[in-house]
Amino acid sequence: MAAGTGSEVMPAEAGEAQSGHAVLTMAAMVVVLLLTVIASLSIGRYTISLADLGTLAASWAGIGPGRDGVAEPVWRIVELVRVPRMLIGAFVGAGLALSGAVLQGVFRNPLVDPHVIGVSSGAAFGGVLAILIGAGAVALWSMAFACGLLALLLVVVMSRKAGHSSILMLVLSGVVVSALFSAFVSLATYLADPNDTLPAIVFWLMGSFASATPERALYMVPIVTAFAIPLLLMRFRINILSLGDEEAKALGLNVQSTRWLALCCVTGITAASVANSGIVGWVGLVVPHFARALVGPDHRRLLPASALMGASFMLVVDTMARSIVPAEIPLGVLTAIVGAPVFMLLLHRTRSEAW
Numbered sequence: 001m002a003a004g005t006g007s008e009v010m011p012a013e014a015g016e017a018q019s020g021h022a023v024l025t026m027a028a029m030v031v032v033l034l035l036t037v038i039a040s041l042s043i044g045r046y047t048i049s050l051a052d053l054g055t056l057a058a059s060w061a062g063i064g065p066g067r068d069g070v071a072e073p074v075w076r077i078v079e080l081v082r083v084p085r086m087l088i089g090a091f092v093g094a095g096l097a098l099s100g101a102v103l104q105g106v107f108r109n110p111l112v113d114p115h116v117i118g119v120s121s122g123a124a125f126g127g128v129l130a131i132l133i134g135a136g137a138v139a140l141w142s143m144a145f146a147c148g149l150l151a152l153l154l155v156v157v158m159s160r161k162a163g164h165s166s167i168l169m170l171v172l173s174g175v176v177v178s179a180l181f182s183a184f185v186s187l188a189t190y191l192a193d194p195n196d197t198l199p200a201i202v203f204w205l206m207g208s209f210a211s212a213t214p215e216r217a218l219y220m221v222p223i224v225t226a227f228a229i230p231l232l233l234m235r236f237r238i239n240i241l242s243l244g245d246e247e248a249k250a251l252g253l254n255v256q257s258t259r260w261l262a263l264c265c266v267t268g269i270t271a272a273s274v275a276n277s278g279i280v281g282w283v284g285l286v287v288p289h290f291a292r293a294l295v296g297p298d299h300r301r302l303l304p305a306s307a308l309m310g311a312s313f314m315l316v317v318d319t320m321a322r323s324i325v326p327a328e329i330p331l332g333v334l335t336a337i338v339g340a341p342v343f344m345l346l347l348h349r350t351r352s353e354a355w
Contacts, residue, residue: 097310100284113284118177122151148271206330282339
């Protein structure tokens with residue numbers, strides 16, 4: 001009897017210990033995110049002291065001397081440049097990492113990211129087309145979002161066979177659609193004015209938050225939040241979906257509707273991110289693996305952890321991009337320098353396990 005009781009208690013104790021570890025890890029991630037936010041607002045070509053940041057933070061809360069406590073160039077740099085850039089960077093990183101974690105669970109493949117369904121290429125074509133015709137910021141986001149949704153629609157149409165879609169057909173359709181829109185992007189780049197439009201297109205495609213403004217932040221933050229909330233609410237269903245279609249159906253889950261709802265939310269986040277920052281690769285692939293190593297594979301913890309780590313990672317990369325050298329380094333370059341070696345390591349591990 002005692003042995004039986006002990007065998008029942010140990011798993012519960014282990015579960016409580018694991019849950020407590022996850023809570024502490026998430027709290028540490030929140031602290032790290034706050035530190036990266038402070039660093040993002042302080043570090044740059046014009047260094048802002050922590051005292052000035054504290055004064056401005058107090059003025060935003062309605063206490064203290066307000067803006068009169070700091071020099072005018074300081075509060076203008078912080079409020080008009082760095083705060084919008086920090087918000088866009090944090091939400092782009094959080095959204096892409098969250099999308100990558102969701103897709104890796106939906107496709108049951110640790111080597112996929114938001115680019116696998118062709119949405120990034122579609123949104124990139126919409127943004128390039130907007131730059132080519134000289135459209136404004138709102139039109140650029142709208143066209144990127146519309147082309148991203150068009151890419152998802154093409155994937156849906158191509159992958160459906162006999163009334164349903166398999167994961168293999170989804171991935172293959174995404175590869176084809178991504179190649180198609182990449183060709184359109186190359187064509188638009190070829191037709192661009194080499195003295196004016198072409199440099200803007202190339203720099204935008206490499207990824208940057210240099211065009212961040214308060215108006216763009218007001219568009220970006222609510223859109224990413226609106227698509228991220230359903231994904232966070234679906235995290236238990238994604239757990240079930242990651243078991244496989246047959247097991248999920250046996251547990252009463254509507255596999256097709258759940259999968260397509262997740263894909264639509266990922267499309268919205270990816271399109272909004274590409275519209276505001278261009279193509280920033282590797283975030284959705286690399287960050288979820290680090291989060292999984294810290295909090296485990298349970299999507300109830302993995303999804304929020306991925307979002308927190310993605311926001312911190314992107315703020316660190318952006319701070320480095322605008323601080324290492326006088327000329328700003330494109331974000332896609334730095335994320336690739338970090339992501340490519342990690343991807344090769346993951347691929348090597350996957351091959352070793354398969355062997």
